[in-house]
Ligand SMILES: *[C@@H]1O[C@H](CO)[C@@H](O)[C@H](O)[C@H]1NC(C)=O
Ligand SMILES: *[C@@H]1O[C@H](CO)[C@@H](O)[C@H](O)[C@H]1NC(C)=O
Ligand SMILES: *[C@@H]1O[C@H](CO)[C@@H](O)[C@H](O)[C@H]1NC(C)=O
Ligand SMILES: *[C@@H]1O[C@H](CO)[C@@H](O)[C@H](O)[C@H]1NC(C)=O
Ligand SMILES: *[C@@H]1O[C@H](CO)[C@@H](O)[C@H](O)[C@H]1NC(C)=O
């Protein structure tokens with residue numbers, strides 16, 4: 001609790017120092033015109049902005065040195081979610097957002113969906129855009145998917161979105177939109193609908209590019225029809241790339257990674273500013289709900305910070321799962337407040353479907369709760385617990401055993417659960433250091449991160465914390481409260497009984513973009529289909545997709561050169577033609593490609 005008092009104090013300071021032009025005049029001709037014809041729908045427009053890898057401390061109002069005047073302002077005029085949880089990585093969070101279901105109920109409980117795996121969000125799992133579309137929403141997605149693409153049926157446009165402009169993998173180059181997933185596995189990863197958006201391969205920084213697309217969508221859409229816009233930015237995931245103009249204000253940050261990362265966050269903040277301006281300009285704002293969320297904790301090695309929370313992205317410590325999030329909307333009944341009730345990323349599904357006047361059938365068997373009254377009116381949250389995860393494949397805890405789990409749970413298994421104030425972790429929860437803000441000299445160790453190591457943890461396989469009293473997870477209470485440990489282990493065992501089998505198939509070499517016109521895209525073909533198409537493996541576009549739903553234009557056949565070098569040459573040429581600012585970034589992306597595998601170990 002006192003964290004927030006402290007953070008609140010820092011927040012006041014940060015808003016004072018961050019002057020930002022206010023949003024122009026909200027009156028707009030376009031809006032007035034729209035109102036003349038027809039009463040606006042009672043269904044609110046839903047704008048869901050998902051940042052990638054933004055850490056708990058990487059927002060101004062959590063006391064960061066990073067300036068986020070827009071986020072600070074939107075949050076302080078709305079409701080800050082201060083007991084808000086996501087999953088520790090990309091695909092897990094995104095799958096739960098899309099389905100309102102825990103990973104143990106979709107089969108995605110292990111790790112992320114890898115580029116070369118024939119895997120995706122199961123087609124039988126109903127998605128949030130599908131539910132909203134069913135009640136009249138226009139559904140648009142801009143940005144990162146990362147929920148699989150090995151078959152066309154897995155693409156966003158087949159999972160409920162009318163349009164998709166973005167990328168399919170977990171990361172890539174911000175300018176060239178290329179991604180290498182290991183040696184010789186490189187390809188272009190930017191789509192418009194179901195086609196590679198080659199016409200966009202001109203080195204535009206993705207935060208600017210996606211914002212422009214979002215603004216264009218708003219400009220083209222009739223605000224009388226409800227809109228769901230899922231804007232999943234690439235920022236601020238590694239690689240650390242940013243237009244130089246955003247770096248200038250961070251000269252005082254000596255850690256180079258942190259400096260670039262800070263600039264990326266500030267660019268993202270400006271992007272959100274531009275989107276909110278467009279919401280006002282085009283007549284959406286008065287009937288809109290804007291949700292802002294990160295997808296997981298920050299990665300300190302790539303510039304992020306979760307201080308004073310423990311751990312980082314990819315771990316079940318609070319630093320991996322406790323998230324930055326807020327709701328901004330004129331429809332909130334109590335604005336300018338903090339929501340301290342438990343809210344989890346699975347809650348958006350029932351909350352937003354209900355706000356959109358959609359149907360929540362019993363057989364959806366949701367793990368999420370409708371938390372709107374908790375957010376909008378300050379009622380207690382209906383959510384009392386969170387299953388952070390059970391990963392039956394990750395059983396690395398050497399000392400883990402059924403005995404250590406009171407005979408009801410094998411503590412070798414990586415799992416974490418929250419019940420009320422309590423949080424229990426078993427197995428290896430992941431890197432568990434605290435990484436304080438870096439204040440070290442630029443000269444020698446400019447990119448080194450110093451952290452507080454934990455040595456007393458070795459050989460342990462069970463932890464218990466009172467998160468309300470100890471959000472930093474410094475005081476393990478598992479020995480003091482064996483009864484509570486047993487109760488929570490039983491709860492895990494109960495959840496485990498409802499789990500579906502894990503889907504984590506082996507990599508498939510047919511995924512190689514070089515066999516696919518230089519593009520990351522659907523590669524998997526059922527036997528029959530393969531025969532019909534006569535093995536046209538090198539044509540990602542063209543006429544092979546009977547009945548494919550197409551959205552947006554701009555699709556052309558990809559260039560015939562498919563080798564890695566040709567791809568890079570093309571990207572570099574386009575970057576160089578952009579002028580000097582983008583070129584260093586391209587070098588960075590070559591570097592990134594080279595060390596892609598190593599880097600991925602840190603940063604997925
Ligand atoms: C999601 O798909 C998986 C895999 O087919 C299935 O086992 C599970 O029951 C589905 N869950 C829901 C909630 O639809
Ligand atoms: C926001 O809009 C301004 C004015 O159009 C533009 O210069 C800037 O690049 C935009 N920023 C982002 C992040 O989209
Ligand atoms: C979870 O359930 C599976 C399948 O029923 C079982 O094999 C496994 O032992 C259970 N795990 C734990 C830790 O209880
Ligand atoms: C872990 O196991 C080793 C060897 O079995 C044992 O020596 C050690 O005390 C155990 N550590 C804990 C914390 O139980
Ligand atoms: C956890 O700590 C809080 C704050 O000190 C306290 O109010 C609460 O009773 C504790 N919870 C439990 C279950 O002991």
Ligand SMILES: [Ca+2]
Nearest residue numbers: 052053090295
């Ligand atoms: Ca992420």
